[in-house]
Amino acid sequence: MPDDFALRVSFLAGLFVLLSLFVSWYRRGDPLLDAIPTVGFSDPILSYFSALQFNFDGARMLKEGYQKTRPGLFKIANFRRWMVLAAGPELIDDIRKAPDNVLSMNEPMTELLEPKYTLDLLNMDDIYHHVVIRSNLTRNIAVIFKDVREELVKTLDEWIPTSEDKWVKVPIKETLQRVICCVTNRIFVGLPLCRNFDYQTLNLTFAVNVVKYGTIISLFPKPLKLIVSRMLSNLPSQIRQEIEFIRPLVEERFAKMEEYGKEWDDQPNDMLMWLMNEAKGVERSLEGLARRLLVVNFAAIHTTSQTFTQVLYRLLSNPEYIEPLRQEVETVMHKIDSFVRETQRMDGLGLLVMTRLALRPFTFSNGMTIPAGTLVSVPFWAAHRDERIYPNPDTFDGFRFAKLRESEGSTMTTKYQVVSTSTEQLAFGLGKHTCPGRFFAANEVKVLLAHLVATYDVKFEEGKSAPRDLCIFGMRIPMTSNVMFRTRQR
Ligand code: HEM
Numbered sequence: 001m002p003d004d005f006a007l008r009v010s011f012l013a014g015l016f017v018l019l020s021l022f023v024s025w026y027r028r029g030d031p032l033l034d035a036i037p038t039v040g041f042s043d044p045i046l047s048y049f050s051a052l053q054f055n056f057d058g059a060r061m062l063k064e065g066y067q068k069t070r071p072g073l074f075k076i077a078n079f080r081r082w083m084v085l086a087a088g089p090e091l092i093d094d095i096r097k098a099p100d101n102v103l104s105m106n107e108p109m110t111e112l113l114e115p116k117y118t119l120d121l122l123n124m125d126d127i128y129h130h131v132v133i134r135s136n137l138t139r140n141i142a143v144i145f146k147d148v149r150e151e152l153v154k155t156l157d158e159w160i161p162t163s164e165d166k167w168v169k170v171p172i173k174e175t176l177q178r179v180i181c182c183v184t185n186r187i188f189v190g191l192p193l194c195r196n197f198d199y200q201t202l203n204l205t206f207a208v209n210v211v212k213y214g215t216i217i218s219l220f221p222k223p224l225k226l227i228v229s230r231m232l233s234n235l236p237s238q239i240r241q242e243i244e245f246i247r248p249l250v251e252e253r254f255a256k257m258e259e260y261g262k263e264w265d266d267q268p269n270d271m272l273m274w275l276m277n278e279a280k281g282v283e284r285s286l287e288g289l290a291r292r293l294l295v296v297n298f299a300a301i302h303t304t305s306q307t308f309t310q311v312l313y314r315l316l317s318n319p320e321y322i323e324p325l326r327q328e329v330e331t332v333m334h335k336i337d338s339f340v341r342e343t344q345r346m347d348g349l350g351l352l353v354m355t356r357l358a359l360r361p362f363t364f365s366n367g368m369t370i371p372a373g374t375l376v377s378v379p380f381w382a383a384h385r386d387e388r389i390y391p392n393p394d395t396f397d398g399f400r401f402a403k404l405r406e407s408e409g410s411t412m413t414t415k416y417q418v419v420s421t422s423t424e425q426l427a428f429g430l431g432k433h434t435c436p437g438r439f440f441a442a443n444e445v446k447v448l449l450a451h452l453v454a455t456y457d458v459k460f461e462e463g464k465s466a467p468r469d470l471c472i473f474g475m476r477i478p479m480t481s482n483v484m485f486r487t488r489q490r
Contacts, residue, residue: 047077066382089423096431103356113214117229134436136274173480188271313466338402344427
């Protein structure tokens with residue numbers, strides 16, 4: 001009789017063989033994918049190690065693939081499927097041009113964030129808020145400028161309480177999140193709600209929770225997702241809180257719409273009102289509007305505050321830029337624009353951008369085809385450090401784009417602005433899904449930077465420098481640090 005230990009070993013070995021056979025079958029080679037060079041392991045089983053490695057060493061793997069294959073495609077294993085990366089402007093442009101029913105933006109988002117269980121919009125197919133952001137918000141930037149500035153000055157005064165020549169220490173990431181949340185919501189819901197601490201906390205934490213619970217829920221098979229989300233997630237209670245915050249505003253505004261109809265000519269000029277005017281069907285309810293507002297905040301706040309944190313770290317690491325930036329604050333702000341764009345070139349929100357899932361086979365302009373079910377993406381970080389496009393790509397040159405503008409003889413050219421996207425400037429994506437909020441976000445970041453250098457002296461704590469970004473799961477997250485502020489000494 002074999003002893004108990006030998007039985008257990010045989011059982012485990014059998015299980016391992018079965019699992020290996022399953023994995024080999026599940027990730028069996030596809031001649032189309034086999035033709036694309038791999039970074040990491042190509043073997044079906046070992047490729048899981050590369051998928052794991054990507055989460056912690058992604059920047060290096062993407063750089064290696066980009067440098068070896070440009071112009072071309074390379075692939076890296078993902079836990080679920082192969083991810084094919086486009087290296088070089090022509091192939092990036094192929095992704096831009098592909099229709100949604102071939103390369104879908106929605107599908108990978110759905111796998112990642114499980115929006116059905118997290119964002120939980122009443123009508124998931126209705127994306128009317130994109131239209132509102134693209135048209136109403138962007139069209140109103142000049143009109144709302146005064147409010148943005150006023151809120152910014154007030155919030156910074158409150159969160160950075162400097163007095164004359166005394167330096168104060170400020171935990172910068174948390175502070176900037178509050179500042180951006182408050183300023184943004186001045187335009188989203190107006191006064192006094194934008195200054196409500198609990199309302200801000202709700203919108204700040206909702207975004208983090210969507211990512212957290214989305215990731216957890218995505219690990220479970222479909223039949224269990226609803227149960228898991230009910231058991232774990234506090235998002236439904238956060239949605240209820242948002243409803244209560246906006247209830248008085250929405251009820252009062254609906255009453256006025258009813259009373260005055262089209263004659264209501266002093267309507268509030270904010271996101272909530274624009275949404276109320278555009279929403280149809282179930283979306284035009286208190287609940288629908290609350291969910292939609294959470295989603296717009298989700299897209300707007302952390303993206304902008306992370307970008308500004310990176311801008312500030314670049315400034316403090318290169319303090320020689322402070323004076324020239326101060327000098328142009330009251331003018332056209334070309335240098336400020338350039339400084340922000342260069343920060344986005346060097347840093348950015350993640351290692352990847354324009355991630356899409358192929359719903360059918362897709363052929364790139366170099367003749368290579370990827371099968372349906374493959375992820376495609378652009379190695380943002382590697383593309384932004386391509387020396388064929390940017391001389392000295394690893395050196396931060398805050399006025400790189402201002403100089404390019406001047407060298408072309410026309411300071412009016414728009415192609416080097418923060419908001420201009422191309423295969424060389426991907427911080428806001430490219431093509432039909434390019435970030436619709438970029439005009440508002442860029443304006444907010446530039447006004448904040450201008451006000452900050454004009455009002456304060458600013459530096460890192462003695463002996464400290466910018467903390468390293470956390471690069472994990474393809475994201476790039478700036479870490480917090482204390483920053484020293486005092487009233488500007490003239
Ligand atoms: C500096 C701040 C911001 C950055 C860096 C940023 C970046 C991005 C990126 C990379 C994408 C995806 C593009 C793609 O995959 O092709 C995106 C999409 C989007 N962004 Fe932004 N964003 C910012 C601020 C905002 C703001 C303030 C809003 C709203 C007011 C906003 C609303 C959206 C929406 C709705 C989408 C989805 C567009 C679509 O699916 O067609 N973003 N953003």
